[in-house]
Amino acid sequence: MTTSTRGSAAKAAPAVLVLEDGRVFRGRAYGAVGETFGEAVFSTGMTGYQETLTDPSYHRQVVVMTAPHVGNTGVNDEDPESGRIWVSGYVVRDPARLPSNWRSRRGLDEELADQGVVGISGVDTRALTRHLRESGAMRVGIFSGEAVADDAALLSRVREAPGMTGADLSQEVATKEAYVVPAIGQKRFTVAAVDLGIKGMTPHRMAERGIEVHVLPATATVEDVYAVEPDGVFFSNGPGDPSTADHPVSVMRAVLERGTPLFGICFGNQILGRALGFGTFKLKYGHRGINQPVQDRTTGKVEVTAHNHGFAVDAPLDKVSDTPFGRAEVSHVCLNDQVVEGLRLLDKPAFSVQYHPEAAAGPHDAAYLFDRFTSLMNTVLMEGQRA
Numbered sequence: 001m002t003t004s005t006r007g008s009a010a011k012a013a014p015a016v017l018v019l020e021d022g023r024v025f026r027g028r029a030y031g032a033v034g035e036t037f038g039e040a041v042f043s044t045g046m047t048g049y050q051e052t053l054t055d056p057s058y059h060r061q062v063v064v065m066t067a068p069h070v071g072n073t074g075v076n077d078e079d080p081e082s083g084r085i086w087v088s089g090y091v092v093r094d095p096a097r098l099p100s101n102w103r104s105r106r107g108l109d110e111e112l113a114d115q116g117v118v119g120i121s122g123v124d125t126r127a128l129t130r131h132l133r134e135s136g137a138m139r140v141g142i143f144s145g146e147a148v149a150d151d152a153a154l155l156s157r158v159r160e161a162p163g164m165t166g167a168d169l170s171q172e173v174a175t176k177e178a179y180v181v182p183a184i185g186q187k188r189f190t191v192a193a194v195d196l197g198i199k200g201m202t203p204h205r206m207a208e209r210g211i212e213v214h215v216l217p218a219t220a221t222v223e224d225v226y227a228v229e230p231d232g233v234f235f236s237n238g239p240g241d242p243s244t245a246d247h248p249v250s251v252m253r254a255v256l257e258r259g260t261p262l263f264g265i266c267f268g269n270q271i272l273g274r275a276l277g278f279g280t281f282k283l284k285y286g287h288r289g290i291n292q293p294v295q296d297r298t299t300g301k302v303e304v305t306a307h308n309h310g311f312a313v314d315a316p317l318d319k320v321s322d323t324p325f326g327r328a329e330v331s332h333v334c335l336n337d338q339v340v341e342g343l344r345l346l347d348k349p350a351f352s353v354q355y356h357p358e359a360a361a362g363p364h365d366a367a368y369l370f371d372r373f374t375s376l377m378n379t380v381l382m383e384g385q386r387a
Ligand SMILES: NC(=O)CC[C@H](N)C(=O)O
Pocket: 057, 236, 237, 238, 239, 240, 241, 242, 265, 266, 267, 268, 308, 309, 310, 311, 312
Protein backbone atom coordinates (compact mmCIF):
# COMPACT_ATOMS: atom_id res chain seq x y z
CA MET A 1 0.00 0.00 0.00
CA THR A 2 2.97 2.33 0.43
CA THR A 3 5.45 3.75 -2.04
CA SER A 4 8.07 5.93 -0.50
CA THR A 5 11.57 7.28 -0.57
CA ARG A 6 13.66 6.35 2.43
CA GLY A 7 15.48 9.04 4.36
CA SER A 8 14.12 12.06 6.12
CA ALA A 9 16.06 14.73 4.23
CA ALA A 10 12.90 16.05 2.65
CA LYS A 11 10.98 16.25 5.93
CA ALA A 12 9.80 19.78 5.31
CA ALA A 13 8.12 18.75 2.04
CA PRO A 14 4.43 19.65 1.87
CA ALA A 15 2.05 16.79 2.55
CA VAL A 16 -1.68 16.32 2.24
CA LEU A 17 -4.09 13.94 3.96
CA VAL A 18 -7.23 13.11 2.00
CA LEU A 19 -10.19 11.32 3.59
CA GLU A 20 -12.55 9.27 1.47
CA ASP A 21 -15.41 11.69 2.22
CA GLY A 22 -13.42 14.49 0.59
CA ARG A 23 -12.15 16.26 3.71
CA VAL A 24 -8.54 17.40 3.25
CA PHE A 25 -5.86 18.31 5.83
CA ARG A 26 -2.56 19.88 4.86
CA GLY A 27 0.74 19.54 6.69
CA ARG A 28 4.35 18.54 6.20
CA ALA A 29 5.94 15.20 5.45
CA TYR A 30 6.86 13.23 8.57
CA GLY A 31 8.92 10.05 8.22
CA ALA A 32 9.16 8.76 4.67
CA VAL A 33 8.13 10.92 1.72
CA GLY A 34 5.73 9.31 -0.72
CA GLU A 35 2.19 8.06 -0.55
CA THR A 36 0.22 5.59 1.49
CA PHE A 37 -3.36 4.40 2.01
CA GLY A 38 -5.24 2.75 4.85
CA GLU A 39 -8.11 3.08 7.28
CA ALA A 40 -7.96 6.32 9.30
CA VAL A 41 -8.26 5.61 13.04
CA PHE A 42 -7.32 7.61 16.12
CA SER A 43 -5.46 6.53 19.23
CA THR A 44 -5.82 8.40 22.51
CA GLY A 45 -2.68 6.98 24.12
CA MET A 46 -0.44 9.74 25.42
CA THR A 47 2.52 7.39 25.71
CA GLY A 48 3.59 4.15 24.06
CA TYR A 49 3.87 5.26 20.45
CA GLN A 50 6.53 2.65 19.71
CA GLU A 51 4.23 -0.13 20.91
CA THR A 52 1.38 1.29 18.83
CA LEU A 53 3.45 1.55 15.68
CA THR A 54 4.76 -2.02 15.97
CA ASP A 55 1.46 -3.71 16.97
CA PRO A 56 0.63 -5.97 13.98
CA SER A 57 -3.09 -5.31 14.60
CA TYR A 58 -2.54 -1.86 13.06
CA HIS A 59 -1.58 -3.34 9.68
CA ARG A 60 -3.30 -1.30 6.91
CA GLN A 61 -4.36 1.46 9.33
CA VAL A 62 -3.29 5.09 9.32
CA VAL A 63 -3.04 6.08 12.97
CA VAL A 64 -3.89 9.61 14.09
CA MET A 65 -2.41 10.49 17.48
CA THR A 66 -4.64 12.67 19.65
CA ALA A 67 -1.68 13.50 21.92
CA PRO A 68 -0.36 16.77 20.46
CA HIS A 69 3.35 16.10 20.99
CA VAL A 70 4.73 12.89 19.55
CA GLY A 71 8.30 11.62 19.45
CA ASN A 72 9.52 13.31 22.63
CA THR A 73 11.21 10.18 23.95
CA GLY A 74 12.65 9.12 20.59
CA VAL A 75 12.95 5.48 19.62
CA ASN A 76 14.59 2.75 21.70
CA ASP A 77 15.43 -0.87 20.96
CA GLU A 78 13.43 -2.34 23.86
CA ASP A 79 9.81 -1.29 23.32
CA PRO A 80 8.82 -2.60 19.86
CA GLU A 81 6.09 -5.26 19.95
CA SER A 82 7.27 -6.92 16.74
CA GLY A 83 10.11 -6.77 14.23
CA ARG A 84 8.80 -3.77 12.31
CA ILE A 85 6.38 -0.87 12.15
CA TRP A 86 3.00 -2.07 10.88
CA VAL A 87 0.87 1.07 10.64
CA SER A 88 0.48 2.09 7.03
CA GLY A 89 0.66 5.79 7.88
CA TYR A 90 1.13 8.10 10.85
CA VAL A 91 -0.48 11.45 11.61
CA VAL A 92 0.83 13.81 14.27
CA ARG A 93 0.35 17.39 15.22
CA ASP A 94 3.63 18.63 16.67
CA PRO A 95 6.62 16.29 16.32
CA ALA A 96 9.51 16.50 18.76
CA ARG A 97 12.36 18.58 17.43
CA LEU A 98 14.82 17.15 19.92
CA PRO A 99 13.99 13.71 21.37
CA SER A 100 15.31 13.13 24.85
CA ASN A 101 15.33 9.93 26.88
CA TRP A 102 18.06 7.79 28.38
CA ARG A 103 17.01 4.84 26.22
CA SER A 104 16.54 6.79 23.00
CA ARG A 105 18.72 5.64 20.10
CA ARG A 106 17.26 7.75 17.27
CA GLY A 107 14.42 10.08 16.41
CA LEU A 108 10.93 8.87 15.52
CA ASP A 109 10.96 10.81 12.24
CA GLU A 110 14.18 9.02 11.28
CA GLU A 111 12.79 5.62 12.30
CA LEU A 112 9.62 6.09 10.25
CA ALA A 113 11.72 7.20 7.29
CA ASP A 114 14.12 4.25 7.63
CA GLN A 115 11.19 1.83 7.65
CA GLY A 116 9.52 3.56 4.71
CA VAL A 117 6.46 4.66 6.70
CA VAL A 118 4.80 7.74 5.23
CA GLY A 119 3.49 10.21 7.79
CA ILE A 120 2.26 13.75 8.05
CA SER A 121 2.82 16.37 10.75
CA GLY A 122 1.37 19.79 11.41
CA VAL A 123 -2.18 18.43 11.13
CA ASP A 124 -4.95 19.69 13.43
CA THR A 125 -5.34 16.21 14.89
CA ARG A 126 -8.11 17.39 17.22
CA ALA A 127 -10.27 18.47 14.27
CA LEU A 128 -9.40 15.27 12.40
CA THR A 129 -10.29 13.10 15.42
CA ARG A 130 -13.60 14.91 15.91
CA HIS A 131 -14.36 14.35 12.25
CA LEU A 132 -13.61 10.61 12.50
CA ARG A 133 -15.67 10.40 15.67
CA GLU A 134 -18.66 12.03 13.99
CA SER A 135 -18.34 10.39 10.57
CA GLY A 136 -16.68 7.08 11.51
CA ALA A 137 -13.40 5.40 10.55
CA MET A 138 -12.86 5.65 6.80
CA ARG A 139 -10.26 5.22 4.09
CA VAL A 140 -7.52 7.80 3.84
CA GLY A 141 -4.44 8.62 1.81
CA ILE A 142 -1.35 10.61 2.78
CA PHE A 143 0.67 12.13 -0.05
CA SER A 144 3.92 14.08 0.14
CA GLY A 145 6.71 15.22 -2.17
CA GLU A 146 6.08 14.23 -5.77
CA ALA A 147 2.95 12.32 -4.79
CA VAL A 148 1.06 15.57 -4.11
CA ALA A 149 -1.40 16.29 -6.93
CA ASP A 150 -4.71 18.07 -7.19
CA ASP A 151 -7.14 17.09 -4.47
CA ALA A 152 -9.74 15.57 -6.80
CA ALA A 153 -7.19 13.21 -8.33
CA LEU A 154 -5.96 12.15 -4.89
CA LEU A 155 -9.51 11.62 -3.66
CA SER A 156 -10.32 9.22 -6.46
CA ARG A 157 -7.17 7.22 -5.60
CA VAL A 158 -8.26 7.05 -1.94
CA ARG A 159 -11.66 5.79 -3.00
CA GLU A 160 -10.03 3.00 -5.02
CA ALA A 161 -8.08 1.70 -1.98
CA PRO A 162 -9.41 -1.37 -0.13
CA GLY A 163 -11.39 -0.79 3.10
CA MET A 164 -11.17 -2.72 6.37
CA THR A 165 -14.53 -4.48 6.18
CA GLY A 166 -13.94 -7.96 4.75
CA ALA A 167 -10.13 -7.68 5.04
CA ASP A 168 -8.40 -10.99 5.83
CA LEU A 169 -4.97 -9.91 7.06
CA SER A 170 -3.67 -12.28 9.75
CA GLN A 171 -1.53 -14.29 7.39
CA GLU A 172 0.16 -11.11 6.15
CA VAL A 173 1.53 -10.36 9.63
CA ALA A 174 1.81 -13.71 11.45
CA THR A 175 4.96 -15.79 11.73
CA LYS A 176 5.54 -18.26 8.91
CA GLU A 177 7.49 -20.65 11.16
CA ALA A 178 6.59 -21.90 14.61
CA TYR A 179 8.90 -20.78 17.44
CA VAL A 180 9.14 -21.28 21.18
CA VAL A 181 9.24 -18.64 23.91
CA PRO A 182 10.73 -20.49 26.90
CA ALA A 183 9.25 -20.27 30.38
CA ILE A 184 11.07 -17.90 32.72
CA GLY A 185 12.18 -19.93 35.73
CA GLN A 186 10.47 -23.24 36.44
CA LYS A 187 8.32 -24.52 33.57
CA ARG A 188 4.77 -25.25 34.71
CA PHE A 189 2.68 -25.40 31.53
CA THR A 190 2.87 -25.63 27.74
CA VAL A 191 0.67 -23.36 25.65
CA ALA A 192 0.04 -23.43 21.89
CA ALA A 193 -0.44 -19.81 20.81
CA VAL A 194 -2.02 -19.30 17.41
CA ASP A 195 -0.37 -16.18 15.97
CA LEU A 196 -2.88 -14.00 14.17
CA GLY A 197 -0.67 -10.91 14.66
CA ILE A 198 0.69 -11.47 18.16
CA LYS A 199 2.41 -8.72 20.16
CA GLY A 200 5.75 -9.66 21.70
CA MET A 201 4.61 -8.87 25.24
CA THR A 202 1.86 -11.51 25.18
CA PRO A 203 4.04 -14.66 25.20
CA HIS A 204 6.34 -12.81 27.59
CA ARG A 205 3.49 -12.34 30.10
CA MET A 206 2.83 -16.08 29.88
CA ALA A 207 6.53 -16.97 30.14
CA GLU A 208 6.71 -14.89 33.34
CA ARG A 209 4.16 -17.30 34.79
CA GLY A 210 6.14 -20.44 33.99
CA ILE A 211 4.48 -21.09 30.63
CA GLU A 212 6.45 -22.38 27.64
CA VAL A 213 4.74 -20.79 24.65
CA HIS A 214 4.76 -22.46 21.23
CA VAL A 215 3.82 -19.68 18.83
CA LEU A 216 2.23 -21.24 15.73
CA PRO A 217 1.45 -19.69 12.32
CA ALA A 218 -2.09 -18.45 11.64
CA THR A 219 -2.52 -21.43 9.30
CA ALA A 220 -1.88 -23.95 12.13
CA THR A 221 -4.24 -26.92 12.04
CA VAL A 222 -5.84 -28.73 14.98
CA GLU A 223 -3.11 -31.37 14.56
CA ASP A 224 -0.37 -28.70 14.74
CA VAL A 225 -1.92 -27.33 17.93
CA TYR A 226 -2.09 -30.71 19.65
CA ALA A 227 1.34 -31.77 18.38
CA VAL A 228 2.89 -29.56 21.07
CA GLU A 229 0.85 -31.37 23.76
CA PRO A 230 -0.55 -28.14 25.14
CA ASP A 231 -2.04 -27.61 28.59
CA GLY A 232 -3.78 -24.59 27.12
CA VAL A 233 -4.42 -22.95 23.76
CA PHE A 234 -4.20 -19.22 23.11
CA PHE A 235 -5.56 -17.15 20.17
CA SER A 236 -3.86 -13.79 19.70
CA ASN A 237 -4.78 -10.28 18.64
CA GLY A 238 -4.50 -9.43 14.97
CA PRO A 239 -5.51 -7.14 12.10
CA GLY A 240 -8.51 -7.31 9.82
CA ASP A 241 -12.18 -8.23 9.93
CA PRO A 242 -13.00 -11.17 12.23
CA SER A 243 -15.83 -12.25 9.91
CA THR A 244 -13.12 -13.51 7.53
CA ALA A 245 -11.33 -15.67 10.13
CA ASP A 246 -13.00 -18.96 9.25
CA HIS A 247 -9.90 -21.12 9.70
CA PRO A 248 -9.07 -20.03 13.28
CA VAL A 249 -12.77 -20.30 14.16
CA SER A 250 -12.81 -23.94 13.08
CA VAL A 251 -9.57 -24.70 14.96
CA MET A 252 -11.00 -23.03 18.07
CA ARG A 253 -14.18 -25.08 17.84
CA ALA A 254 -12.09 -28.26 17.90
CA VAL A 255 -10.24 -26.97 21.00
CA LEU A 256 -13.56 -26.18 22.73
CA GLU A 257 -14.84 -29.61 21.80
CA ARG A 258 -11.86 -31.25 23.51
CA GLY A 259 -12.20 -29.03 26.57
CA THR A 260 -8.58 -27.79 26.55
CA PRO A 261 -8.22 -24.53 28.55
CA LEU A 262 -8.53 -21.65 26.12
CA PHE A 263 -7.72 -17.94 26.30
CA GLY A 264 -8.15 -15.33 23.57
CA ILE A 265 -7.14 -11.69 23.31
CA CYS A 266 -8.76 -9.14 21.00
CA PHE A 267 -9.03 -10.90 17.60
CA GLY A 268 -9.02 -14.06 19.74
CA ASN A 269 -12.08 -12.76 21.60
CA GLN A 270 -13.88 -12.12 18.33
CA ILE A 271 -12.99 -15.62 17.17
CA LEU A 272 -14.40 -17.07 20.39
CA GLY A 273 -17.55 -15.02 19.78
CA ARG A 274 -17.85 -16.51 16.31
CA ALA A 275 -17.02 -20.03 17.51
CA LEU A 276 -19.93 -19.75 19.95
CA GLY A 277 -22.28 -18.60 17.20
CA PHE A 278 -22.36 -14.84 17.88
CA GLY A 279 -21.87 -12.28 15.14
CA THR A 280 -19.24 -9.55 14.92
CA PHE A 281 -19.75 -6.02 13.64
CA LYS A 282 -17.71 -2.93 12.83
CA LEU A 283 -17.72 -0.17 15.42
CA LYS A 284 -18.20 3.37 14.15
CA TYR A 285 -14.69 4.49 15.12
CA GLY A 286 -13.37 1.78 17.44
CA HIS A 287 -11.45 1.83 20.72
CA ARG A 288 -7.75 2.71 20.58
CA GLY A 289 -5.80 3.98 23.54
CA ILE A 290 -4.62 3.03 26.99
CA ASN A 291 -7.26 4.56 29.26
CA GLN A 292 -10.50 2.70 28.55
CA PRO A 293 -12.67 1.75 31.55
CA VAL A 294 -13.79 -1.89 31.54
CA GLN A 295 -15.83 -3.70 34.16
CA ASP A 296 -15.10 -7.31 35.01
CA ARG A 297 -18.64 -8.46 35.66
CA THR A 298 -17.42 -11.59 37.43
CA THR A 299 -15.96 -9.44 40.26
CA GLY A 300 -17.61 -6.04 39.70
CA LYS A 301 -14.17 -4.41 39.57
CA VAL A 302 -13.43 -1.68 37.07
CA GLU A 303 -10.04 -1.67 35.39
CA VAL A 304 -8.34 0.88 33.17
CA THR A 305 -7.23 -0.93 30.05
CA ALA A 306 -5.38 -0.76 26.74
CA HIS A 307 -7.50 -1.15 23.59
CA ASN A 308 -7.06 -1.47 19.87
CA HIS A 309 -10.15 -2.78 18.16
CA GLY A 310 -12.41 -1.64 15.37
CA PHE A 311 -14.80 -4.59 15.48
CA ALA A 312 -16.78 -6.10 18.37
CA VAL A 313 -18.77 -9.20 19.29
CA ASP A 314 -22.54 -8.99 19.15
CA ALA A 315 -23.59 -10.94 22.27
CA PRO A 316 -26.39 -10.19 24.74
CA LEU A 317 -25.21 -8.37 27.88
CA ASP A 318 -28.16 -9.22 30.06
CA LYS A 319 -28.45 -12.99 29.83
CA VAL A 320 -26.55 -16.24 29.74
CA SER A 321 -26.56 -17.63 26.19
CA ASP A 322 -26.87 -21.26 25.19
CA THR A 323 -24.17 -22.14 22.68
CA PRO A 324 -22.97 -25.37 21.03
CA PHE A 325 -20.34 -25.49 23.81
CA GLY A 326 -22.67 -24.90 26.72
CA ARG A 327 -23.58 -21.69 28.52
CA ALA A 328 -21.67 -18.47 27.76
CA GLU A 329 -21.83 -14.98 29.17
CA VAL A 330 -20.38 -11.55 28.59
CA SER A 331 -17.75 -11.28 31.33
CA HIS A 332 -16.43 -7.78 30.60
CA VAL A 333 -18.02 -4.63 29.27
CA CYS A 334 -16.64 -1.22 28.25
CA LEU A 335 -18.15 1.45 30.48
CA ASN A 336 -17.87 4.15 27.81
CA ASP A 337 -20.25 2.51 25.35
CA GLN A 338 -21.34 -0.92 26.71
CA VAL A 339 -19.37 -2.79 24.03
CA VAL A 340 -18.64 -6.47 24.79
CA GLU A 341 -15.08 -6.64 26.16
CA GLY A 342 -14.93 -10.26 27.29
CA LEU A 343 -16.59 -13.66 27.03
CA ARG A 344 -16.63 -16.61 29.36
CA LEU A 345 -17.94 -20.15 29.04
CA LEU A 346 -19.63 -21.57 32.10
CA ASP A 347 -19.33 -25.25 31.16
CA LYS A 348 -15.87 -25.27 29.52
CA PRO A 349 -12.51 -23.81 30.62
CA ALA A 350 -12.52 -20.99 28.06
CA PHE A 351 -12.54 -17.19 28.18
CA SER A 352 -11.34 -14.18 26.24
CA VAL A 353 -11.07 -10.40 26.37
CA GLN A 354 -11.39 -7.81 23.65
CA TYR A 355 -8.74 -5.56 25.15
CA HIS A 356 -5.02 -5.92 25.88
CA PRO A 357 -4.10 -7.33 29.31
CA GLU A 358 -0.46 -7.64 28.18
CA ALA A 359 -0.49 -3.84 28.51
CA ALA A 360 2.21 -2.80 26.07
CA ALA A 361 1.70 0.07 26.39
CA GLY A 362 -0.86 0.61 29.11
CA PRO A 363 -1.80 0.11 32.75
CA HIS A 364 -1.31 -3.31 34.31
CA ASP A 365 -4.80 -3.56 35.85
CA ALA A 366 -5.75 -6.55 33.71
CA ALA A 367 -2.65 -8.69 34.34
CA TYR A 368 -4.83 -10.97 36.51
CA LEU A 369 -6.23 -12.50 33.30
CA PHE A 370 -2.94 -14.30 32.67
CA ASP A 371 -3.23 -15.67 36.22
CA ARG A 372 -6.80 -16.75 35.45
CA PHE A 373 -5.53 -18.68 32.40
CA THR A 374 -2.79 -20.27 34.51
CA SER A 375 -5.22 -21.35 37.23
CA LEU A 376 -7.62 -22.71 34.61
CA MET A 377 -4.80 -24.90 33.25
CA ASN A 378 -3.88 -25.90 36.77
CA THR A 379 -7.45 -26.90 37.64
CA VAL A 380 -7.87 -28.96 34.46
CA LEU A 381 -4.50 -30.62 35.03
CA MET A 382 -5.42 -31.52 38.62
CA GLU A 383 -8.80 -32.91 37.54
CA GLY A 384 -7.03 -34.98 34.88
CA GLN A 385 -4.66 -36.40 37.49
CA ARG A 386 -7.54 -37.29 39.80
CA ALA A 387 -9.53 -38.96 37.01
N1 LIG B 1 -6.09 -5.80 18.22
C1 LIG B 1 -6.89 -6.69 17.64
O1 LIG B 1 -6.75 -7.89 17.77
C2 LIG B 1 -7.95 -6.12 16.73
C3 LIG B 1 -8.93 -7.12 16.23
C4 LIG B 1 -9.66 -6.65 14.98
N2 LIG B 1 -8.74 -6.53 13.89
C5 LIG B 1 -10.36 -5.34 15.25
O2 LIG B 1 -9.97 -4.33 14.74
O3 LIG B 1 -11.32 -5.31 15.99
